[in-house]
Amino acid sequence: MNEETVCAVQLGENFCLYFAGLECDALCKEKTLHRVLRNVNSQLLVVRPDLNVAAFEDVTDQEMKSGKGMHFNIHYYKTTTPSAGMPVAFSIQVEDKSYYMCCEKECGKMTVRFREGEVPKEIPGESNIIFFKKTFTSCSSRAFKFEYSLEQGMFLAFEKEGYLRKLILKKLSREDEVDETMKISF
Numbered sequence: 001m002n003e004e005t006v007c008a009v010q011l012g013e014n015f016c017l018y019f020a021g022l023e024c025d026a027l028c029k030e031k032t033l034h035r036v037l038r039n040v041n042s043q044l045l046v047v048r049p050d051l052n053v054a055a056f057e058d059v060t061d062q063e064m065k066s067g068k069g070m071h072f073n074i075h076y077y078k079t080t081t082p083s084a085g086m087p088v089a090f091s092i093q094v095e096d097k098s099y100y101m102c103c104e105k106e107c108g109k110m111t112v113r114f115r116e117g118e119v120p121k122e123i124p125g126e127s128n129i130i131f132f133k134k135t136f137t138s139c140s141s142r143a144f145k146f147e148y149s150l151e152q153g154m155f156l157a158f159e160k161e162g163y164l165r166k167l168i169l170k171k172l173s174r175e176d177e178v179d180e181t182m183k184i185s186f
Contacts, residue, residue: 027077027087027123027130035186036070039158044070045167045184047092047114049099054114054167056158069094074186075119077130085132085147089119102128103148103169110154110169126150136183145182157181 037045043056047069064070069092077087090101092114099114119129128150136143148154148169157170158181172179 026125027079027127029119029121030076030078032076033074033186035072035074036064037072038185039165040180040183041165043165045072046070047094047099049094049097049114049116052113053164054101054112056165056167073119077123084149085134087130087149088133088146089127089129089131091119100129103150104128110148110151112156112167112169131156137178140183143183143185146184155179155182156184 039045039056041056044059044064045054046057046059047054049069059070071092073091073093075089075091077089079087092099092101097116098118099116100119102113102115103110104113105111123130126149130149131146132149133144133146135141136145146156148156151169153172153175154169155172157168157179158165159168159170160166170179170182172182
């Protein structure tokens, strides 16, 4: 005797069929962690939306307590493709406003930006706010690298620009390459 799966069906808006009990392909927010992000030099990632800058800086304990632009919300999403890494989005509260991290093309180059607004609970398709969290190396379980979901091989990293270590997207030339500028720990 053959077993067949039967699902309840509901007719929705525009005569779309919805099947009850099936998993959705959309990324759905699962949990949120509150963390500071550090680079390989133990500098903290600080966001200054008024200057449109996110950079790793040396921060005193006193400055850290005030926490202006340093305490990130890391939003974890459920995924149907765990092999790519854990899908996450980043947001931060500065003054009384929320900002989310995203990637945008500027002058032909991908740039990391912080835009005012909230991170969505569900993401139905591709999104410029999702990064895949991966362990940095097999021997460092507390350090991570974050691959941009829309461009394989592009990772969050820092780059020296004058006295700043700006947050950027950087292409990894080989999959097995270890690039310390991409190492981020909580």
